[in-house]
Amino acid sequence: MFGTSALLTLFTVGQTFWPLRKLALLAPRRPDVGPQGFPVNRTAAAAGVSESSMSPDYRLTVTGRVSEALSFDVDQLRALPQHSAVLPIACVEGWSTTQRWTGVRVRDLLTMAGAAPDARVRVESLQQRRSYRTSDVNPWQAHDPDTLLALDVNDEPLAPDHGYPLRLIGPNRPGVMQTKWVTRVVVR
Amino acid sequence: MSSSAEVEPSTDASDAPSGVVFWVGAAIGIGIMAFGVRGLLENSRATQPLEFSKWFVGADLLHDLVIAPVAILVGAIVARLVPRPWRLPVQAGFFATAIVLAVGWAPLRGYGRAVAVGNDTVLPLDYSTAVATVVGVVWLVVGVWLGAIALRRWRGDATAGDGRDPRRVSAPRRTPPTR
Numbered sequence: 259m260f261g262t263s264a265l266l267t268l269f270t271v272g273q274t275f276w277p278l279r280k281l282a283l284l285a286p287r288r289p290d291v292g293p294q295g296f297p298v299n300r301t302a303a304a305a306g307v308s309e310s311s312m313s314p315d316y317r318l319t320v321t322g323r324v325s326e327a328l329s330f331d332v333d334q335l336r337a338l339p340q341h342s343a344v345l346p347i348a349c350v351e352g353w354s355t356t357q358r359w360t361g362v363r364v365r366d367l368l369t370m371a372g373a374a375p376d377a378r379v380r381v382e383s384l385q386q387r388r389s390y391r392t393s394d395v396n397p398w399q400a401h402d403p404d405t406l407l408a409l410d411v412n413d414e415p416l417a418p419d420h421g422y423p424l425r426l427i428g429p430n431r432p433g434v435m436q437t438k439w440v441t442r443v444v445v446r
Numbered sequence: 447m448s449s450s451a452e453v454e455p456s457t458d459a460s461d462a463p464s465g466v467v468f469w470v471g472a473a474i475g476i477g478i479m480a481f482g483v484r485g486l487l488e489n490s491r492a493t494q495p496l497e498f499s500k501w502f503v504g505a506d507l508l509h510d511l512v513i514a515p516v517a518i519l520v521g522a523i524v525a526r527l528v529p530r531p532w533r534l535p536v537q538a539g540f541f542a543t544a545i546v547l548a549v550g551w552a553p554l555r556g557y558g559r560a561v562a563v564g565n566d567t568v569l570p571l572d573y574s575t576a577v578a579t580v581v582g583v584v585w586l587v588v589g590v591w592l593g594a595i596a597l598r599r600w601r602g603d604a605t606a607g608d609g610r611d612p613r614r615v616s617a618p619r620r621t622p623p624t625r
Contacts, residue, residue, distance in 0.1 A: 284576060304564065
């Protein structure tokens with residue numbers, strides 16, 4: 259019984275434990291297989307954002323309980339102060355992957371928009387339907403210096419399936435709430 | 447599953463839970479189940495109650511009609527064909543193989559690929575080779591285990607020569623009560 263458990267662990271734990279990834283023979287995911295070297299839960303095509311995420315009309319807006327509503331295109335986002343954080347995507351499916359993300363701090367955007375310090379934030383995706391097109395960021399997470407709207411992963415622009423042009427990534431959040439293809443930040 | 451006539455009533459009153467413990471436990475348990483059922487029905491878009499029911503009933507049927515009979519059959523064949531000193535590794539081998547096949551079944555059959563068309567990161571491996579490899583490792587371990595038993599028996603024959611099972615020799619002896 260113990261031996262079998264150990265065997266199964268050995269051949270699956272690699273989907274979340276990087277050093278044993280090559281042994282993850284029975285795992286449904288490999289943490290090193292995918293665009294830019296890590297897996298995808300939902301592709302841009304499956305989310306129906308293949309066109310809207312690539313469109314020159316793409317904007318990120320910051321609206322809601324703010325003193326000044328903001329709007330940025332991709333170049334304007336890149337012109338803002340950029341920060342990096344090494345953070346995991348930890349998927350409830352059982353796999354996880356840690357990458358180096360670079361982008362704009364959520365708290366910087368909130369400061370620019372004049373949001374209240376206790377503001378809660380809802381992040382919305384370009385995705386039109388299905389669950390998890392939005393996610394909530396509580397005030398502690400919103401003010402964490404590592405909570406980013408990332409433009410790059412490992413110094414490359416995000417691949418379409420990883421949320422191009424902009425995805426949320428923050429500490430202590432389930433993978434499904436690291437919303438991809440972010441187009442709106444609503445302050446509440 | 448068995449009829450009530452066959453169930454032997456507990457004769458030892460101290461074994462039976464007291465009425466209060468039983469009813470408190472039952473209330474908590476039923477409450478938890480009700481919470482689960484409510485979640486199942488309220489989030490029906492995510493939980494798919496019909497699919498859930500298929501799995502809930504199907505798993506029992508699969509166990510009772512397929513898995514248990516196959517396990518009994520394999521167990522009976524192993525018990526008949528494999529002499530006792532060698533039996534444990536072989537039984538462990540079949541047990542581990544069954545678990546590996548159970549865990550490997552979904553990726554082997556490619557369940558999930560159909561709902562993730564265009565996502566090459568879902569089930570990215572060749573799972574036939576993977577499952578065969580893991581089963582191979584299981585039987586390699588069984589082989590080494592059998593080899594170790596053979597070696598120990600051979601050595602035991604060469605030195606002690608009393609033909610006793612070496613496990614019996616090292617079994618802890620009961621110390622007589624001191625007075």
